[in-house]
Amino acid sequence: AQTVTQSQPEMSVQEAETVTLSCTYDTSESDYYLFWYKQPPSRQMILVIRQEAYKQQNATENRFSVNFQKAAKSFSLKISDSQLGDAAMYFCAYRDAYGQNFVFGPGTRLSVLP
Amino acid sequence: DSGVTQTPKHLITATGQRVTLRCSPRSGDLSVYWYQQSLDQGLQFLIQYYNGEERAKGNILERFSAQQFPDLHSELNLSSLELGDSALYFCASSVQIAGAETQYFGPGTRLTVL
Numbered sequence: 001a002q003t004v005t006q007s008q009p010e011m012s013v014q015e016a017e018t019v020t021l022s023c024t025y026d027t028s029e030s031d032y033y034l035f036w037y038k039q040p041p042s043r044q045m046i047l048v049i050r051q052e053a054y055k056q057q058n059a060t061e062n063r064f065s066v067n068f069q070k071a072a073k074s075f076s077l078k079i080s081d082s083q084l085g086d087a088a089m090y091f092c093a094y095r096d097a098y099g100q101n102f103v104f105g106p107g108t109r110l111s112v113l114p
Numbered sequence: 115d116s117g118v119t120q121t122p123k124h125l126i127t128a129t130g131q132r133v134t135l136r137c138s139p140r141s142g143d144l145s146v147y148w149y150q151q152s153l154d155q156g157l158q159f160l161i162q163y164y165n166g167e168e169r170a171k172g173n174i175l176e177r178f179s180a181q182q183f184p185d186l187h188s189e190l191n192l193s194s195l196e197l198g199d200s201a202l203y204f205c206a207s208s209v210q211i212a213g214a215e216t217q218y219f220g221p222g223t224r225l226t227v228l
Binding site for chain 1: 116156157159170172204206215216217221222224
């Protein structure tokens with residue numbers, strides 16, 4: 001079964017600085033999708049960024065970018081120019097190509113210090 | 115605002131009771147997913163419907179059931195409730211973007227079982 005691991009339960013970053021959140025996963029599939037979701041105190045889940053495994057180019061979305069290392073099964077999220085509104089729980093998620101399996105990591109709580 | 119709506123926002127009930135949670139997907143989205151988020155179990159995928167048909171099943175208890183109606187809204191029915199069913203229940207709808215399915219989460223329904 002696929003698993004998603006986020007080894008950093010908590011992280012903090014100074015406002016305007018850059019922070020990287022780690023995620024590793026385990027799968028025997030070659031085609032799949034990876035996601036980062038943000039859950040602020042409102043508890044709503046917000047899609048931050050997604051990556052298709054067949055694409056070598058790392059996805060970027062404004063201040064958010066990923067470092068996707070397929071061979072290492074690593075999918076880290078980099079947040080540049082951190083803002084107070086970035087403070088939230090961040091979940092890494094894996095989904096297989098057939099849509100039969102959607103697995104979330106345990107989350108990393110990010111604090112942004114003014 | 116993701117465009118996915120869930121009602122009610124909060125629900126407080128007693129053990130042994132039955133409740134129904136409702137979800138309206140984004141306009142045009144055919145897929146609806148249900149998730150349970152509890153403190154000790156993290157985010158767990160329960161079930162997926164696509165255009166009225168069950169498509170995938172995750173860690174859904176037999177006491178729980180769901181359906182998707184012709185207007186594409188979905189309901190999650192939880193019966194014989196136990197204290198451990200207290201959790202945040204999310205609904206998500208999905209859309210294909212550039213060949214990849216992306217989910218958009220609703221605000222969640224917080225269920226408290228006393």
